[in-house]
Amino acid sequence: MVNPLLAPELRELLAEKKYSELCEFCESFHPAQIAEFLSALTPKEIWEILSRLSPSLRGEIFSHIDEDVQLNMINTLGREVMGKLLSEMPPDDRVDLVKHLPERQREAIIPAMAQAEREDLRRLIAYPEGTAGSVMTSEYAVLNPDLTVEDALLKLRREAPNKETIYYSFVVDENHKLIGFVSLKDLIVAPTGARVKDIMYEDVIFARAYDDQEEVARLIQKYDLLAIPVVDEQNRLVGIITHDDVMDILQQEQQEDVEKLMAIGGSHEVGVYTKLSTWDHFKSRIPWIVVLALMGFVSGLIIQNYESIFLQVAILASFMPMLTGTGGNAGSQSATLVIRALAVNEITIRDAFKVLSKEFRVAFLMSIILAAIAYLRVMAFYGQAALPPSVTPLKVGLAVAIALALQVITSTLIGALLPLVAVSVKVDPAVVASPLLATMVDIFGLLIYFNVARLVLNL
Amino acid sequence: MVNPLLAPELRELLAEKKYSELCEFCESFHPAQIAEFLSALTPKEIWEILSRLSPSLRGEIFSHIDEDVQLNMINTLGREVMGKLLSEMPPDDRVDLVKHLPERQREAIIPAMAQAEREDLRRLIAYPEGTAGSVMTSEYAVLNPDLTVEDALLKLRREAPNKETIYYSFVVDENHKLIGFVSLKDLIVAPTGARVKDIMYEDVIFARAYDDQEEVARLIQKYDLLAIPVVDEQNRLVGIITHDDVMDILQQEQQEDVEKLMAIGGSHEVGVYTKLSTWDHFKSRIPWIVVLALMGFVSGLIIQNYESIFLQVAILASFMPMLTGTGGNAGSQSATLVIRALAVNEITIRDAFKVLSKEFRVAFLMSIILAAIAYLRVMAFYGQAALPPSVTPLKVGLAVAIALALQVITSTLIGALLPLVAVSVKVDPAVVASPLLATMVDIFGLLIYFNVARLVLNL
Numbered sequence: 001m002v003n004p005l006l007a008p009e010l011r012e013l014l015a016e017k018k019y020s021e022l023c024e025f026c027e028s029f030h031p032a033q034i035a036e037f038l039s040a041l042t043p044k045e046i047w048e049i050l051s052r053l054s055p056s057l058r059g060e061i062f063s064h065i066d067e068d069v070q071l072n073m074i075n076t077l078g079r080e081v082m083g084k085l086l087s088e089m090p091p092d093d094r095v096d097l098v099k100h101l102p103e104r105q106r107e108a109i110i111p112a113m114a115q116a117e118r119e120d121l122r123r124l125i126a127y128p129e130g131t132a133g134s135v136m137t138s139e140y141a142v143l144n145p146d147l148t149v150e151d152a153l154l155k156l157r158r159e160a161p162n163k164e165t166i167y168y169s170f171v172v173d174e175n176h177k178l179i180g181f182v183s184l185k186d187l188i189v190a191p192t193g194a195r196v197k198d199i200m201y202e203d204v205i206f207a208r209a210y211d212d213q214e215e216v217a218r219l220i221q222k223y224d225l226l227a228i229p230v231v232d233e234q235n236r237l238v239g240i241i242t243h244d245d246v247m248d249i250l251q252q253e254q255q256e257d258v259e260k261l262m263a264i265g266g267s268h269e270v271g272v273y274t275k276l277s278t279w280d281h282f283k284s285r286i287p288w289i290v291v292l293a294l295m296g297f298v299s300g301l302i303i304q305n306y307e308s309i310f311l312q313v314a315i316l317a318s319f320m321p322m323l324t325g326t327g328g329n330a331g332s333q334s335a336t337l338v339i340r341a342l343a344v345n346e347i348t349i350r351d352a353f354k355v356l357s358k359e360f361r362v363a364f365l366m367s368i369i370l371a372a373i374a375y376l377r378v379m380a381f382y383g384q385a386a387l388p389p390s391v392t393p394l395k396v397g398l399a400v401a402i403a404l405a406l407q408v409i410t411s412t413l414i415g416a417l418l419p420l421v422a423v424s425v426k427v428d429p430a431v432v433a434s435p436l437l438a439t440m441v442d443i444f445g446l447l448i449y450f451n452v453a454r455l456v457l458n459l
Numbered sequence: 460m461v462n463p464l465l466a467p468e469l470r471e472l473l474a475e476k477k478y479s480e481l482c483e484f485c486e487s488f489h490p491a492q493i494a495e496f497l498s499a500l501t502p503k504e505i506w507e508i509l510s511r512l513s514p515s516l517r518g519e520i521f522s523h524i525d526e527d528v529q530l531n532m533i534n535t536l537g538r539e540v541m542g543k544l545l546s547e548m549p550p551d552d553r554v555d556l557v558k559h560l561p562e563r564q565r566e567a568i569i570p571a572m573a574q575a576e577r578e579d580l581r582r583l584i585a586y587p588e589g590t591a592g593s594v595m596t597s598e599y600a601v602l603n604p605d606l607t608v609e610d611a612l613l614k615l616r617r618e619a620p621n622k623e624t625i626y627y628s629f630v631v632d633e634n635h636k637l638i639g640f641v642s643l644k645d646l647i648v649a650p651t652g653a654r655v656k657d658i659m660y661e662d663v664i665f666a667r668a669y670d671d672q673e674e675v676a677r678l679i680q681k682y683d684l685l686a687i688p689v690v691d692e693q694n695r696l697v698g699i700i701t702h703d704d705v706m707d708i709l710q711q712e713q714q715e716d717v718e719k720l721m722a723i724g725g726s727h728e729v730g731v732y733t734k735l736s737t738w739d740h741f742k743s744r745i746p747w748i749v750v751l752a753l754m755g756f757v758s759g760l761i762i763q764n765y766e767s768i769f770l771q772v773a774i775l776a777s778f779m780p781m782l783t784g785t786g787g788n789a790g791s792q793s794a795t796l797v798i799r800a801l802a803v804n805e806i807t808i809r810d811a812f813k814v815l816s817k818e819f820r821v822a823f824l825m826s827i828i829l830a831a832i833a834y835l836r837v838m839a840f841y842g843q844a845a846l847p848p849s850v851t852p853l854k855v856g857l858a859v860a861i862a863l864a865l866q867v868i869t870s871t872l873i874g875a876l877l878p879l880v881a882v883s884v885k886v887d888p889a890v891v892a893s894p895l896l897a898t899m900v901d902i903f904g905l906l907i908y909f910n911v912a913r914l915v916l917n918l
Binding site: 184321 | 487488489491492612615616619620625626643644647648660661662664679680681682683685702703705706707709710713714716717718720721722723729730731732733737738740741744745747748749751752753755756758759760762763766769770773774776777778779780781782783784785788789791792794795796797799800803805806810813814817820821824825828829832833836840863867897901905
């Protein structure tokens with residue numbers, strides 16, 4: 001976000017070279033707030049202010065600046081300055097930013113970074129998108145199990161400015177294998193003279209670097225953790241994921257789920273609606289729209305096939321949208337509930353039978369109400385509709401009511417079944433639900449409708 | 460969750476009265492894990508174990524036990540035991556549980572609680588659902604501004620077991636007004652001899668007790684906070700909301716948004732799919748299904764009105780589902796994106812014009828592709844369809860293509876407009892999007908289709 005409120009004041013302080021006041025200002029607000037204020041300035045002005053601050057505060061503020069402005073700064077300020085700024089950013093934010101740079105710029109800036117940070121970046125950036133490794137930070141506090149509590153506190157005190165958090169420390173052996181964890185609270189309340197190994201928890205809740213980021217976020221959420229350690233195949237500590245990243249992960253996954261449910265493709269990034277170009281929006285939306293339209297033609301072919309029914313009892317055509325629509329709504333209700341229950345690990349594929357039988361009962365109750373409404377609707381409004389001699393309004397009402405009831409039950413069951421099938425073949429349930437569901441509901445619905453009409457009305 | 464893995468071992472330890480081993484076991488795992496293990500036991504067995512633990516650990520474990528099991532314990536263990544257990548729970552979890560008790564049980568148990576906790580409960584439970592006050596806890600650490608850092612650390616060390624977090628302390632004046640905040644990290648790195656007022660941040664990010672919980676969650680997320688203080692109208696500190704509650708709030712809001720989008724009513728609680736009865740599911744789903752079905756009849760009336768068109772050119776009926784369906788899909792895409800952008804505060808009502816013009820451009824691009832596909836489809840498959848002499852397949856193709864293009868543009872714009880209108884009249888955008896959108900898209904789509912067909916085909 002950009003907050004231009006203080007831009008004139010900041011410019012004035014800059015012009016008058018009141019640097020100590022500027023520094024004081026930057027230290028007295030939250031880095032995210034400072035970032036908002038600075039975003040209203042030019043890249044050169046931003047750097048002029050940032051360059052006066054301590055490296056860790058500078059890195060912190062820069063990491064909160066909007067990505068547009070960050071990229072703008074990279075384009076303007078030259079590789080030396082940017083290499084410095086990147087080196088000072090929190091490692092996880094740095095990886096995010098570098099991932100968004102064009103290849104050419106990436107190659108130019110990375111060599112300008114300090115060596116340790118450069119190596120750290122290359123290591124972190126190697127983890128595939130969506131894994132725990134891709135969101136972890138390498139600035140975690142480690143303790144030796146043999147340290148006394150006093151020495152541990154001294155060490156944390158010294159390292160505090162360079163660590164993402166000192167509230168959780170991880171205890172590692174000589175091979176950097178994770179063997180325990182202590183919180184700062186444990187250290188503070190520990191009896192004097194105790195050693196880290198005496199007070200550490202050995203049953204550490206941890207993640208593996210290639211675990212799915214959403215699963216890791218759910219662990220942090222379940223155990224109310226501030227941070228979770230991430231280990232490699234040899235159980236060596238390679239990073240931590242902190243509570244604030246979890247919120248971003250959960251929000252990202254939410255965006256993805258909703259967009260997939262609504263047949264939207266693309267990268268599912270959060271907060272980029274206005275930033276994406278018309279062309280980007282077009283590209284992420286047109287594929288499913290076309291696929292769904294093509295599938296709609298299948299329904300069209302079914303209707304063409306049963307056309308004679310409409311020519312005999314024209315009024316039947318007018319119930320078609322209500323029939324397919326209601327089926328679609330019932331199907332998305334059950335699909336949504338099952339997808340959510342799967343997402344929060346409330347149910348698994350083994351509960352399929354329980355889920356389907358519950359859905360059947362719910363659908364059965366709904367179908368009674370809907371059938372009654374449909375019947376009344378036909379009786380009330382068949383009006384001047386021309387009916388062949390063998391067809392009475394009562395029969396039409398019966399046909400529509402029966403078809404609607406069957407359609408609601410079928411659609412609800414399909415809606416519940418599809419996500420379960422998707423999960424069992426390791427496909428994201430959200431993505432099959434929308435298009436496949438819509439098509440199947442339409443096709444089944446029309447087949448049910450025409451066949452019920454034929455049977456009941458003797459066409 | 461219930462984890463029956465260790466139930467036999469726990470029962471054996473109980474039978475052999477090996478209480479110290481039981482206590483050691485409970486202390487060496489995370490309270491949430493212990494809660495899972497205990498949930499497999501009977502209420503009496505659970506209490507037999509819990510009663511041996513320290514009050515704060517007991518309260519912590521009990522608060523992680525599944526609500527079903529908690530309620531079961533309340534029904535079995537009697538008011539004395541339960542009053543004790545409730546008194547020891549974290550205040551925010553206690554409020555949640557008591558809210559779910561039937562009135563009669565609530566009245567029985569509350570008087571059995573310790574006085575301080577009873578008053579605290581009555582105070583917290585008074586805040587309406589969905590406000591910051593309803594999710595905050597009253598176990599926060601406060602400091603006097605004149606304390607030295609050493610004394611502050613001693614105080615926190617003493618109070619640690621009874622506070623939700625000691626990593627953030629809030630500084631209050633003699634009237635309990637919030638005047639600053641210090642983190643434990645600040646206290647630890649502070650020079651010896653400094654006073655709290657020297658190192659505290661005076662620009663505290665805070666929430667008011669009646670603020671919307673989602674807005675507060677977004678603040679914590681934006682500023683990467685561990686906790687946010689909550690104040691009353693007189694700026695007096697009344698509670699804090701911690702980072703772990705934020706995840707639950709965001710997940711709750713996500714559930715609500717998705718379910719509303721999919722036309723599902725009810726309480727939108729997370730993780731209760733299997734717990735809700737068939738009847739509960741029915742009640743939360745039937746209202747919108749009926750409303751949408753009734754609205755579907757409106758489309759039916761339009762079709763009845765234009766019936767003569769189908770009787771003249773029967774093939775037109777077969778494109779109807781594709782036309783309304785594609786409109787519905789395009790509309791939910793734009794509605795979803797706009798709702799999400801509004802939810803994460805990326806856009807506001809003032810961006811309406813920008814949003815609509817972007818949506819128009821995207822829809823225009825999509826309509827070209829779709830019109831071309833529709834035209835080709837008609838030309839390829841009009842087959843043996845009987846057409847009146849004045850109507851050529853080329854004209855039918857043209858009519859369908861034009862109608863589809865207009866329908867996609869109209870639906871996309873309606874999808875973007877509805878959430879914006881909803882927000883401007885202070886209605887939740889997610890709830891108007893689904894039903895109103897579906898109906899409007901259908902009605903506009905059919906009117907467009909029939910009128911375009913009439914014009915192009917001269918019917």
